[in-house]
Amino acid sequence: MEKAKMRKSRKRRFSIFILFIVLLVSGVFMNNYYKEGLKAMNPDDPSDVLVVIPSSSSVNTISNILYENKLIKNPIIFKIKVKTSNTASTLKAGEYNLSTDMDLDTIISKLVKGGKDRNTVRFTIPEGYELEQMAEKLAKEGIIDKDRFIQLSSDKKNFEEEFSFLKQLEKGQSLEGFLFPSTYEIFTGTKEEEIIGKMLHEFEKIYEKDLESKLTELNMTLNEAVTLASIVEREGKVDEERPLMSAVFLNRIEKGMMLQSCATVQYVLGERKEVLSNADTRIDSPYNTYINEGLPPGPIASPGEESLVAAVNPADVDYLFFVLTGNGTHTFTKTYEEHLQAKPKK
Structure with missing residues (x-):
């Protein structure tokens, strides 16, 4: 009995000793790790x-x-x-x-x-703006050099190493549609590269949160999603209607119907005419959805978050038409006959 107690006592002392050693070694390791973390990153070849x-x-x-x-x-x-x-x-x-x-x-x-406190400036890019409009607005506000801004945003390769989602786009594709519309605060004198980078970073956050997981589910490319969102942005007035518009365009594509979006023709024309002429709708361009099936080659404007979300979350409806019938609101219909009846009487 006494021997058993002695064995237990020795085992207990041995366990305590091992624990002490482990704690001691861990403490030394953590202390050295902490001290190492206090040192300079590269004292021998500083930059x-x-x-x-x-x-x-x-x-x-x-x-x-x-x-x-x-x-x-x-x-x-x-x-x-x-x-x-x-x-x-x-x-x-x-x-x-x-x-x-x-x-x-x-x-x-x-x-x-404290560091150098530079003056800051705020600017706002409205939803639905095109690259040209952005450049014009920021140039007028004295924030950018317009030509430099256009040149940098004319090819995604200028930023795709920093923003990997851009690698999904076509070679030579511009950043049209991918500079997120919002209000930004920057330091005075901030370069065009940094401004574009900030806008791409904001888009990236929406992409990772709302789009990325949905693209595979819908068998849709990023370019297709943003292109659809840009059309929804330009056609829509009320956020609640955007998923319905998304559904209409996707339903028309599924049925082999042309989208016939006035916004895409306005993009080709470079102006936002309230009423298109017959000649306008026949203009020869891959962006003209009156003469080409499916989506245009790329976005026609920068969509906001509501339109981006709507593009990958279309409403579960059978609508194929919509027409502006109220103060910014639309009437959605399933047949062309219903569409004609829904048009406001002149």
């Missing part, structure tokens, strides 16, 4: 990095910005260091010239001191 910390950025946002710019080794260690040094509330927004030979203490010190 300067221009970093912009937006106003109202959280510690988490700042840590991610620094990590993405390869200025810190671990965002978690940055957050621990900021917390233990009680500097979280003192980190300032602004523009910083940092270097890869700066250790964590130096970087935090500079963020506490």
Whole structure:
């Protein structure tokens, strides 16, 4: 009995000893890992990095910005260091010239001191704007060089390495339809590349959230989805009707009917005529959906989120026609006879 107790005691002491060793080794490892995380990324071959910390950025946002710019080794260690040094509330927004030979203490010190606070400007791109309209508007507001903006957005290859979703588009395709319409805040003097990049980034968020998983389900390409969304954007006035419009166009495609969208002809004409002439509807262009079946080759404008969502979530209806009959609202019908009856009487 006594021997059994002694064996249990020895086993317990041995287990405690092993646990102590494990904790000791783990502690040493974690301590070394933490110390390593405080060091500069590349002290032997440093490079300067221009970093912009937006106003109202959280510690988490700042840590991610620094990590993405390869200025810190671990965002978690940055957050621990900021917390233990009680500097979280003192980190300032602004523009910083940092270097890869700066250790964590130096970087935090500079963020506490504050960077160059450049003036900012806001601009709004309305839903349904074309590239040409965007460039014209931003040029008039003194934000961009119009020719530079058009040149950069004329071929997706200029941005597809940064935004991989663009690789799904056709070779040489422009960014028409993919610069997300919204209100943006930028620093004065921001380059055209950065502005386009911000707009593509906003589109990417919608793509990943609302479109990506639906494309395979619907057997639809990204270009087809955005092209459909752009037509819905230009034809629609009321958000609640957009899924119905999406359904109408998809139903017509399924039946081999031409879309006959006035918006696509307006895109060809370069103007938004309220009433198209017969000659307009016969204009020779792959974008003219009065003479070509299916969707046009690409988007005709930049759709907003409601239209993008509607394109991949069409209403479950049999409608084939719609006509403007109210204050921005449409009447949807299944047959051409019903469509004629629904047209407002002159």
